[in-house]
Amino acid sequence: MWGLGVIIPLLGACALQVSQDPGEVRVMVGDEVALGCRVVVAEPWDLLRLEWVKDGGHGALCATRLHPTALASPAPCAPRLHLAWHPPWATLSLRQAQGDDAGRYLCRVTLEI
Numbered sequence: 001m002w003g004l005g006v007i008i009p010l011l012g013a014c015a016l017q018v019s020q021d022p023g024e025v026r027v028m029v030g031d032e033v034a035l036g037c038r039v040v041v042a043e044p045w046d047l048l049r050l051e052w053v054k055d056g057g058h059g060a061l062c063a064t065r066l067h068p069t070a071l072a073s074p075a076p077c078a079p080r081l082h083l084a085w086h087p088p089w090a091t092l093s094l095r096q097a098q099g100d101d102a103g104r105y106l107c108r109v110t111l112e113i
Contacts, residue, residue, distance in 0.1 A: 018109045027097045037090045037107030047112040052092045055103040
């Protein structure tokens, strides 16, 4: 007996790969921390939306739209946050960490049409 997953391959399953490094980091109050997000797109693309969210929140801490040839840093985010784009790496830097900065940060990437 066959399952549908065996007969029908997933289309575009590897078109976009996103990974974060470091997976977990501990910092002291007042420290600066940098979170990396590696974005690899297997096919040519025109526009990519990159967002950093905290604790699964609905609003983005920092968001930008990127073009494949964009090498400059995107617009600044919140006062203590800075987003840099050096393909294939996007880095979110947090200056002067505070107690309420603790949490899970997620790099969310969407290919836009």
